[in-house]
Amino acid sequence: MERKEISKSVLKRLPGYLAYLKSLPDGSSPNISATALANALGMGEVQVRKDLAMVCDGGRPKIGYPREMLIDAIEQFLGYDNTTDAVLIGAGRLGQALLGYGGFAAYGLNILAAFDANPVSSQTEDGKPIYHMDQLEAYCRSHKIRMGIITVPIQHAQSVCNQLIACGIKAIWNFAPTHLEVPANILVQHENMAMSLAVLSMHLQAQMKK
Amino acid sequence: MERKEISKSVLKRLPGYLAYLKSLPDGSSPNISATALANALGMGEVQVRKDLAMVCDGGRPKIGYPREMLIDAIEQFLGYDNTTDAVLIGAGRLGQALLGYGGFAAYGLNILAAFDANPVSSQTEDGKPIYHMDQLEAYCRSHKIRMGIITVPIQHAQSVCNQLIACGIKAIWNFAPTHLEVPANILVQHENMAMSLAVLSMHLQAQMKK
Secondary structure (H helix, E strand, O other), rough: OOOOOOOOOHHHHHHHHHHHHHOOOOOOOOOOOOHHHHHOOOOOOHHHHHHHHHHOOOOOOOOEEEEHHHHHHHHHHHHOOEEEEEEEEEOOOOHHHHHHHHHHHOOOOEEEEEOOOOOOOEEEEOOOEEEEHHHHHHHHHOOOOOOOEEEOOHHHHHHHHHHHHHHHOOOOOOOOOOOOOOOOOEEEEEOOHHHHHHHHHHHHHHHHHH | OOOOOOOOOOOHHHHHHHHHHHHHHOOOOOOOHHHHHHHHOOOHHHHHHHHHHHHHHOOOOOOOOEEHHHHHHHHHHHHHOOOEEEEEEOOOOHHHHHHHHHHHHHHHEEOOOOOOOOOOOOEEOOOOEEHHHHHHHHHHHHHOOEEEEEEOOOOHHHHHHHHHHOOOEEEEEOOOOOOOOOOOOOOHHHHHHHHHHHHHHHHHHHHHHH
């Protein structure tokens, strides 16, 4: 189907629908309606209906969507069917945790290797290679890498970001709690877990005072 | 100092300042100005000046802030000095990765134990205990736990959330890609990594077509 314009809030919800649809047991009904999905996830029916209509043409009144078709449509829409190869920069504790987390494969992300300015070993516990930063450019060029994940300390984040861009990277997933300056054709997605923790911690402090 | 009203955008930036300040070598100047901090992080001077003034009274013209005082003030402001004990529900791959990640200690988060509806072992590789969900309430009550981390599949997230609230939890860090309904006094912070990946993947797809 023709791709319609898509908002970030829709992108927030689609992975949730997908996870639910995929979790249904094999013997479930082959069709699912927006209403059933909305009820199962405790969401508004109108919103679910609109979201599904944006990604899949196969919905029929009173029957709903063929479940497998809907799964395929959402996966295709989110790009999960094209596996994206990525490199990760900064093989510290967070970097190693992300490298070791197998769950990204379900989202089409394949972290091929890590790079570090001072690699302490040549591979992770799971056997993924850790190379010196000197090898980054050659690796990215030969493997045609388009996505980079930044898990270095904050003061190195911008220079690592610049290096990734010089190596042909177009999309950056940034776990360093800092803003990155990039050209207009590069997309940076920030994952600020420190901020989340600060927000939660402040809420707890405020609760204690009551 | 009296606590002023704080926006989420300030909370986003403070962990970055803190990480940078703590990364400076021992022999560095004992003082740091907002200008120096802004330059080092590639940020606007006015913004950094305002942010620092919000958390610390100790800034002096032309000298800046005593670095240690500023570190303490930000840590106190963010609640990193009060360690928060938390439980994690869902000892799957993501849950185990978070349990094994030592870096949260720097943010005052201490994940004491994991709980699972079907624990496959009694502890993680790092020796953190994994209990059956039946033990959740007794554990939370006896350890006075106020924070819960949800890493269960989407269709169990709301019921786990309800159980946590029934156990006295006031703040929830939710990694399941779904909205959670909670009473007004409970704060939920969502970490939607699937959404981040979808946004990055879409950007790459759009770039390929050029």
